Amino acid sequence: MGELALMRKSTWLSRRSFTGGGASCLFFGNLGASKAAQDNSLRFGLTPVFLNNDLQLLETLKSYLETATGYSVELVSRRTYQEVTALLISGQVDGAWICGYPYIQFKDDLELLAVPEWNGKQLYQSYLIVGTDRNADDITDLRNDIHAFSDPDSNSGFLVTRSLMFEHGFQPETFFRKTLYTYGHRNVIRAVASGLAQSGSVDGYVWEVMLEMEPELVSRTRILRKSQWLGFPPIATSVKFAGSQKIHLLQTALIDMANNAQGRQVLELFKLTGFGLPQEANFDGIAQMVSKLREVL
Amino acid sequence: MSRPFSLLRIPLIWRVTLAVALLMILVSAVITERVLNRLGTIQQIYLQSTADSYVNGVNASISSSVINEDSWEIFDVLERLKPTNTAIVPIQTIVTNKAGTILAATDPVKHPSLSQLPEDLISQFSSTAIRISSESALAFLERDIQYQDKKIGKIYTVFDAKTLLNERKEVLTTLILTNALVTALLAFGGFLTVRRMLRPLQTLESHMIEAVDGKAQKILVGSSLARNWEARRLFRAYNSLIEADEQRRELSFKLAEEERLASLGRLSSVMAHEINNPLGGLLNAVDTIRKHGANAQIRDRSVDLLERGLQGIAEVVRGALATYRPDRQSRPLGEGDFHDVKMLISPELRQRNQKLDLETDWDSGFACNLPSGPVRQAMTNLLLNASAASYDHADLLLKVKRSADRLQIEVGDRGGGLPIESVKMLTGQIEKSLPAGKGLGLWVVRQIASELDAKLEVTPRAGGGSIISMALPIEVKPEIENAA
Numbered sequence: 038m039g040e041l042a043l044m045r046k047s048t049w050l051s052r053r054s055f056t057g058g059g060a061s062c063l064f065f066g067n068l069g070a071s072k073a074a075q076d077n078s079l080r081f082g083l084t085p086v087f088l089n090n091d092l093q094l095l096e097t098l099k100s101y102l103e104t105a106t107g108y109s110v111e112l113v114s115r116r117t118y119q120e121v122t123a124l125l126i127s128g129q130v131d132g133a134w135i136c137g138y139p140y141i142q143f144k145d146d147l148e149l150l151a152v153p154e155w156n157g158k159q160l161y162q163s164y165l166i167v168g169t170d171r172n173a174d175d176i177t178d179l180r181n182d183i184h185a186f187s188d189p190d191s192n193s194g195f196l197v198t199r200s201l202m203f204e205h206g207f208q209p210e211t212f213f214r215k216t217l218y219t220y221g222h223r224n225v226i227r228a229v230a231s232g233l234a235q236s237g238s239v240d241g242y243v244w245e246v247m248l249e250m251e252p253e254l255v256s257r258t259r260i261l262r263k264s265q266w267l268g269f270p271p272i273a274t275s276v277k278f279a280g281s282q283k284i285h286l287l288q289t290a291l292i293d294m295a296n297n298a299q300g301r302q303v304l305e306l307f308k309l310t311g312f313g314l315p316q317e318a319n320f321d322g323i324a325q326m327v328s329k330l331r332e333v334l
Numbered sequence: 335m336s337r338p339f340s341l342l343r344i345p346l347i348w349r350v351t352l353a354v355a356l357l358m359i360l361v362s363a364v365i366t367e368r369v370l371n372r373l374g375t376i377q378q379i380y381l382q383s384t385a386d387s388y389v390n391g392v393n394a395s396i397s398s399s400v401i402n403e404d405s406w407e408i409f410d411v412l413e414r415l416k417p418t419n420t421a422i423v424p425i426q427t428i429v430t431n432k433a434g435t436i437l438a439a440t441d442p443v444k445h446p447s448l449s450q451l452p453e454d455l456i457s458q459f460s461s462t463a464i465r466i467s468s469e470s471a472l473a474f475l476e477r478d479i480q481y482q483d484k485k486i487g488k489i490y491t492v493f494d495a496k497t498l499l500n501e502r503k504e505v506l507t508t509l510i511l512t513n514a515l516v517t518a519l520l521a522f523g524g525f526l527t528v529r530r531m532l533r534p535l536q537t538l539e540s541h542m543i544e545a546v547d548g549k550a551q552k553i554l555v556g557s558s559l560a561r562n563w564e565a566r567r568l569f570r571a572y573n574s575l576i577e578a579d580e581q582r583r584e585l586s587f588k589l590a591e592e593e594r595l596a597s598l599g600r601l602s603s604v605m606a607h608e609i610n611n612p613l614g615g616l617l618n619a620v621d622t623i624r625k626h627g628a629n630a631q632i633r634d635r636s637v638d639l640l641e642r643g644l645q646g647i648a649e650v651v652r653g654a655l656a657t658y659r660p661d662r663q664s665r666p667l668g669e670g671d672f673h674d675v676k677m678l679i680s681p682e683l684r685q686r687n688q689k690l691d692l693e694t695d696w697d698s699g700f701a702c703n704l705p706s707g708p709v710r711q712a713m714t715n716l717l718l719n720a721s722a723a724s725y726d727h728a729d730l731l732l733k734v735k736r737s738a739d740r741l742q743i744e745v746g747d748r749g750g751g752l753p754i755e756s757v758k759m760l761t762g763q764i765e766k767s768l769p770a771g772k773g774l775g776l777w778v779v780r781q782i783a784s785e786l787d788a789k790l791e792v793t794p795r796a797g798g799g800s801i802i803s804m805a806l807p808i809e810v811k812p813e814i815e816n817a818a
């Protein structure tokens with residue numbers, strides 16, 4: 038991945054930002070690259086797609102990765118996909134758990150290491166959810182809603198619904214009365230469950246896992262529509278680090294997680310069945326949506 | 335007609351108890367008012383500071399989100415900053431933009447984003463000071479959201495003030511209960527103390543009431559009632575009073591007896607004179623009979639003389655006997671007693687050529703319950719006094735009038751009127767002590783009248799002099815009345 042490519046992607050990031058976030062990504066770009074390469078630590082980025090507010094979960098993952106790779110692992114959490122993706126592309130983290138949508142957007146700069154398997158598959162769905170008592174059958178009934186998205190760079194939490202609206206010819210500025218970005222799938226569920234938003238777009242995996250963990254909250258929402266099966270948010274690295282010993286150890290640790298007791302403990306906390314080698318075809322659906330919306334986004 | 339209620343009619347012991355209770359209630363009311371006032375101020379300050387810190391915290395956290403009208407961020411902040419361990423909990427927080435449109439609220443269903451805040455809710459808020467509504471147990475606070483000294487929105491917060499109001503209510507209840515208990519205890523303590531303090535006085539009072547009824551008894555100074563020296567001193571003083579009174583009574587009795595004997599002596603001397611006067615004539619008659627007894631005419635005249643003389647002596651002796659024989663003292667008063675008194679006094683009257691008119695309104699069968707002895711004594715004293723006060727040849731009066739329930743005896747003189755002291759002695763407050771100087775006879779009359787529950791009156795007599803009336807209550811004996 039050359040400097041030119043990084044600049045191109047950064048320009049896109051800046052356009053989507055209303056603060057200096059994009060600029061800071063550029064600033065930390067060179068600085069972070071050298072930092073990740075110099076020390077013996079392994080920096081691993083996380084996005085809100087996971088239940089990263091669970092400290093025990095993070096601690097268990099960190100412990101496993103340290104044991105499995107032999108590196109001192111530092112978990113790096115950021116609020117938005119944009120920030121984590123920027124860290125990954127700029128090399129400030131060695132690897133990161135990102136979303137399929139940023140992967141498709143920055144495919145040239147990223148290389149997939151592994152994809153989580155949920156119920157034995159590397160696939161998940163996007164759910165369009167509403168309040169339990171909401172009288173609605175499909176997206177057309179959601180006109181004039183306050184709608185909660187997870188993140189503008191989230192596949193399940195934005196892209197799928199945006200694509201659906203596009204298919205129906207709905208303009209987001211007029212179809213919804215207001216849109217919210219909650220920067221977390223759990224927050225989308227909270228927004229809809231509380232009534233702040235009348236509908237929301239959420240990661241199906243997160244919704245299902247939270248239904249087990251927080252049934253009181255999630256049961257105040259219901260699924261209006263499930264999307265097609267799409268590629269599960271993958272673990273990626275910057276193409277700059279691809280093939281390095283550290284990245285190889287990270288990939289092996291992920292793939293072997295189901296074969297290790299400590300790893301199974303991590304998987305249990307994530308409610309996953311394991312990690313597998315990437316199957317690029319799983320992301321074709323996301324790529325098609327991105328392609329379809331390229332002109333309007 | 336019943337008299338109006340007066341506190342003075344309540345016994346002292348209850349008055350003191352009531353006073354203690356009222357005082358304590360007053361003190362309690364003042365204390366309660368002060369405590370609640372102070373508590374209210376403290377709670378207001380606490381509520382204001384707690385509310386301020388919450389609202390200021392929210393304000394600082396959401397100002398940038400308010401600019402961006404980011405409803406989720408505002409909602410998330412409201413959710414996260416909601417305190418749970420304070421005495422007041424914000425139960426409703428609403429954030430609006432400058433135009434008054436709701437951006438986010440803790441209860442989005444009730445106050446949806448992009449809607450307008452209801453006017454009736456806005457009216458509950460008053461400037462920046464917190465307002466507590468006792469009716470709803472809620473507190474209301476609004477605050478402008480400032481960004482770079484410009485107003486960009488408003489925060490409306492409704493707090494649950496139930497805990498504070500309950501605390502105030504609990505304090506009030508505790509104060510009332512505590513004060514009521516303390517009041518009751520103090521009132522009861524006051525009652526016991528006053529009762530203990532007043533017990534010697536009550537003992538004294540009961541003994542004095544008994545003394546008034548003529549059953550005066552000394553108080554045992556060594557008894558459990560005389561616990562302190564003041565009570566003992568009081569009892570000793572009372573006992574001394576009783577002793578002195580007894581002594582005075584004995585002295586009075588003795589003096590009265592002496593007076594009776596003195597009057598008896600006086601009458602005896604007069605009687606002796608009355609007996610002695612005819613004795614010369616009688617002895618002459620005896621000599622005449624002895625010398626000229628053969629002459630029937632002379633003898634008969636002498637015998638007649640003897641008989642008249644002896645009859646006169648017999649009348650004098652009979653009157654004296656009727657007056658002073660003890661067995662006749664208590665027999666019921668009869669009409670003969672008035673004639674006896676007239677007979678008894680007649681020698682005294684003769685000496686001064688005075689006349690006594692006896693008028694009695696006494697049916698032959700009438701009888702009453704009055705004892706003859708004291709009444710005769712009183713009449714004798716009054717007549718002796720009337721005789722002494724009147725001039726020679728005066729016409730004295732002894733009049734007896736009878737009504738259904740009383741017997742009125744009037745003694746009239748022809749003197750210059752009774753001295754004020756004598757009138758006071760007869761009609762005024764009874765004097766238990768003996769009068770100084772003369773007037774013992776009238777004092778005895780007053781004592782007798784008192785004993786017989788009789789009323790004495792002094793009125794002027796037509797033609798000069800005074801009339802002393804003694805109205806005696808009587809109980810007519812019906813069988814005798816009917817028999818009459």
